[in-house]
Amino acid sequence: xxxxxxxESDGRTALWRxxxxxxxxxxxxxxxxxxxxxxxxxxxxxxxxxxxGPIIAFVIIPIIDVLAGEDGKNPPDEVIDxxxxxxxxxxxxxxxxxxxxxxxxxxxxxWANWDLSVLSNIGLAVTVGVTAGIGINTAxxxxxxxxxxxxxxxxxxxxxxxxxxxxxxHNRGHHVRVSTPEDPxxxxxGETFYRFWPRSVVGGVRSAWHLxxxxxxxxGTTHWSIRNDVLNxxxxxxxxxxAVFAVFGIGIWPYVLIQAVIGFSLLEGINYLEHYxxxxxxxxxxxxxxxxxxxxxxxxxxxxxxFLYHLQRHSDHxxxxxxxxxxxxxxxxxxxxxxxxxxxxxxxxVPPLWRTVMDHRVLDHYDGDITRVNVQPGKQEKIYxxxxxxxxxGAA
Numbered sequence: 300x301x302x303x304x305x306x307e308s309d310g311r312t313a314l315w316r317x318x319x320x321x322x323x324x325x326x327x328x329x330x331x332x333x334x335x336x337x338x339x340x341x342x343x344x345x346x347x348x349x350x351x352g353p354i355i356a357f358v359i360i361p362i363i364d365v366l367a368g369e370d371g372k373n374p375p376d377e378v379i380d381x382x383x384x385x386x387x388x389x390x391x392x393x394x395x396x397x398x399x400x401x402x403x404x405x406x407x408x409x410w411a412n413w414d415l416s417v418l419s420n421i422g423l424a425v426t427v428g429v430t431a432g433i434g435i436n437t438a439x440x441x442x443x444x445x446x447x448x449x450x451x452x453x454x455x456x457x458x459x460x461x462x463x464x465x466x467x468x469h470n471r472g473h474h475v476r477v478s479t480p481e482d483p484x485x486x487x488x489g490e491t492f493y494r495f496w497p498r499s500v501v502g503g504v505r506s507a508w509h510l511x512x513x514x515x516x517x518x519g520t521t522h523w524s525i526r527n528d529v530l531n532x533x534x535x536x537x538x539x540x541x542a543v544f545a546v547f548g549i550g551i552w553p554y555v556l557i558q559a560v561i562g563f564s565l566l567e568g569i570n571y572l573e574h575y576x577x578x579x580x581x582x583x584x585x586x587x588x589x590x591x592x593x594x595x596x597x598x599x600x601x602x603x604x605x606f607l608y609h610l611q612r613h614s615d616h617x618x619x620x621x622x623x624x625x626x627x628x629x630x631x632x633x634x635x636x637x638x639x640x641x642x643x644x645x646x647x648x649v650p651p652l653w654r655t656v657m658d659h660r661v662l663d664h665y666d667g668d669i670t671r672v673n674v675q676p677g678k679q680e681k682i683y684x685x686x687x688x689x690x691x692x693g694a695a
Contacts (some may be wrong), residue, residue, distance in 0.1 A: 305377035315378050317625065319370075322605045323391045329355065329433040329606065330395045332426050333402035337409070346419045352426030356433070356565075360602055361642040369599040373628040388625045389449075392608065395437045396456055402430050403459055403558075404543070410554050411547035424554040428561025431460040433606070435566045440608050442466045443620050454532045458539050460562030463532020464507035472506040474620055478577045478594040479587055480673060488576035488661055489675035489682050491650040495571050496564065568644040572596060572636065573613050576661035578673035590617050592632040593664070599629050603639030611640055634664045662686070 302316045328335075332352040339348035348354075374382055382388075406427045410420055434456045442453035442465075450466070457463045469484070476482035483502025486495045511529045515522035525531055540555060577594050579587040592614035598604070604611050608624035614633035615622065636643055637656060647653050665671040669686040680690055 303378040303381050305375040315375055317374070317382065319605060319625075320387070323388065323608070323625070326391065326606050326608060327394055327398055329430055330398035330402060332430050333406050333423070336423065336426050337405065346416070346422070349415070349419045349422035350425060352429030356429050356641055357645055360606060361639065361645070363602040364600045364639040364642060367601040370601040370604065371599040371629040374626060379626050382626050383623050385625070388623060392437050392440055392624075393452065395434060396452060399430055399434045399437075399456065399459065403427055406558070407543045407547045407551055407555070410551040420554055421557060424557035425561050427554075428460075428558040429565065431558055431562030432565025435460060435462060435465065435562065436569075436607050436610055438466070439469065439610070440624055442470060444623075445621060454528070454535060457532060458535035459559070460566075461533070461536045461540075461559045462563040462566065463535060464504055464529045465563075465566070466532060467510055467528050468503045468507035470620070471510050472503075474617065477590055477617060478574045478579045478673065480578070480676070482574075484570045485574040485577070485673065486571045487675040488658065488669075488672045489654075489678040492568065492571050492647040492653070493650070494675075496567050499567050499570055500563070565644070568647060569610070569640055571647050572640065572643045574673075575657055576672050576674075577634070577664070578671060580671060592618065592630040593634070595633055596636045597629065597633040598636040598639050598643075600639030603641050607640060611636075634660065 302314050304312055304314055307313050329352070332355060335355070336349050336351035339351060340346060406423055409415065409423060415423070438453040438456035441449040441456070444450065454463050454466055457465055473482060473484045476485070478485050480487070483499045483506060486492075486499075490498075507529050511527050512522045515524065515527065523530075525534075543555065544552065573596055574594065575596065577596070579590060579594055582588055595613040595617055597614050598611040600611065609627040610616070610624075612627040612629055614630045615627045619627075637660075638646070646656060661672055662669065667686070669683055669688050674682050683689055
């Protein structure tokens with residue numbers, strides 16, 4: 300079903316073809332990063348290729364992003380349903396899972412049996428972590444779907460990065476509180492990535508736990524149950540790690556830990572840039588306004604969008620959380636990042652550069668009104684004064 304028909308505004312029937320249909324298979328490259336690393340080391344004997352994961356994610360992809368440019372084209376509304384129900388796109392995401400776990404097992408075998416230097420082992424752990432981190436995006440895509448099997452697949456993917464609670468916190472926490480000061484996964488104006496990381500990691504765990512506990516309280520039963528989706532997700536991680544330690548030896552534990560931390564830190568890097576400084580305003584009733592495309596940063600960079608299943612069309616995702624990746628649309632109302640997620644994550648690791656590139660864009664989005672921005676509380680008075688406002692609403 301690569302070509303679909305639709306009716307143009309003048310009544311003529313036209314054909315539409317998804318030009319990215321087979322490009323989505325490229326999204327499987329990160330899941331194969333360990334095999335790529337092993338193959339390149341075997342061919343060249345250069346141990347630097349154990350670092351293939353970050354080389355692919357933070358060198359090759361940003362370069363291709365610049366060369367490939369942007370793609371802001373959307374499918375016609377008439378073809379959305381057919382495109383949504385084309386099962387080819389689902390299998391593209393399902394295929395990530397066996398590749399991800401076979402890469403993980405290969406890495407465990409190398410750590411246990413090969414006489415690599417500590418630096419090479421760490422490089423391999425970072426490569427596996429990149430696979431796990433981009434796998435969280437696959438889990439994100441699957442976790443939003445209504446089919447029960449896809450939700451379970453989401454938790455299976457998250458097990459490697461020990462981030463199974465993301466399945467609960469993201470769907471029932473972040474999507475409710477997005478772009479508000481109460482959301483641990485929405486970064487604030489003036490907040491560095493290094494300050495955001497612990498707030499989001501700890502806040503995400505707390506939020507997921509409280510959400511599940513509240514669900515069981517409404518059911519009138521204990522939350523200490525295997526049906527608790529936080530507990531059963533964490534149990535998957537315990538079983539997975541226990542299995543690889545039993546097979547390959549406990550000596551691999553530092554690298555298993557490193558890959559998990561790299562994996563969920565990559566997710567937190569994406570969280571940091573998706574809503575930086577954006578804030579939903581409160582209405583006269585005291586409730587937050589409805590989430591709109593104006594509350595998410597988007598990017599139309601083609602390469603990163605292919606590798607991340609259109610995650611950068613984030614505004615449409617928040618408006619339509621169950622919509623499958625191939626039908627997500629670029630939206631004019633959404634503020635645009637100057638680069639793709641891969642290059643923006645690198646930028647976020649250098650706070651002065653991040654502020655130079657992003658702060659004026661946040662202000663421009665709110666017509667220079669700093670009082671409408673989601674500002675870091677501890678810096679609010681200083682930041683307000685810098686832009687001619689005071690916390691009590693007067694002029695500085």
